[in-house]
Amino acid sequence: MNIAAATNQNLADISNVLIYSAMAVYALAFFAHVGEWVFGSRSRVATTSAALTPGQAAGADAPAVTVTVKQRGGGTAVLERPKVVTRTPGGGREVPDGPGAAGGDEQGDVYGRVAVSLTVLAFVLHAGGVLTRALSVERAPWGNMYEFSTTFSMVAVASYLGFLVAGKNVRWMGLPLITTVLLDLGLAVSVLYTDSDQLVPALDSYWLWIHVSLAIACGALFYLGAVATVLYLFRDRYEAKLADPSGPQPGSFAHSVLARLPAASSLDKFAYRVNAAVFPFWTFTIVAGAIWAESAWGRYWGWDPKEVWSFITWVAYACYLHARATAGWKGRKAAYLAIAAFLCFLFNYYGVNIFVDGLHSYSGT
Known part of the structure; x- marks a missing residue:
């Protein structure tokens, strides 16, 4: 137990500098991703339109x-x-993934390479900031909302880079990911910031390493699934317009952007696989929280707001997976369920901790 341990303010200050430095490099990566989408591979955008021509x-x-x-x-x-x-057997369009660096068939795009390189550099600085924050108090770096937020976005970026290292072409996710990471870190350093300090007694347990780390990892991967789901909705509508030449067609800007996304079926499949893989770990996260609650408060479940919304999130994702597996809900219906489930997670993450009083209020701002 480290309740009496002193805070190393020098390391805490270094952590702050590293987080701000990471934000600066993430901002450069953001502009590089914008360059990738705006200037990269324009000559090949028509490939998707041709593939979707009814003839x-x-x-x-x-x-x-x-x-x-x-x-x-x-x-x-x-x-x-x-x-x-x-x-597909269900009648959906089975089209090739979009062209361009974001779609997967222009590996040499200079903007994309620069964007990924800057993201790697920013991640190293970001991870250094989280690590030095932990070393400054010799404990897990997720004892309050500021630490939870900085670690959450770090794990999201790590997951994205992990997919890239594994050979998965997910560069189409780079721009929305970096945008939300910047928003998350901006909120963390401006609204949620808390000085480096020791844990309150209720949090000083080895379950902090198990329960909260799992919640962070699950949330980061749920986020990647949500990004894919939102992009799927845009891409699916785009494909539907191209498949119906008698109806309104996408504008030139929408065409130049959405044509570079993977096919709607690919995005839908990616989101489903991520959510299905994470769901068992989210289940164990809730179970681990119940075990910790019994140790800390003498009961496994007390309908605390955090417990309630964790369960609501679990039910929402269970409904999504059940609908996909049994009712045959694919496409937009399933996408709306997945987005609703992630919104439940976001409210559990921000809303409950900031706006609702409960036993978990000590982890607020």
């Missing part, structure tokens, strides 16, 4: 894919077949 879906006037085949005895034969757009 091509029927195989009518689709551009040919040329295949050269070697024949016995020498010589070659040229075979051509139309490029078609297939449909």
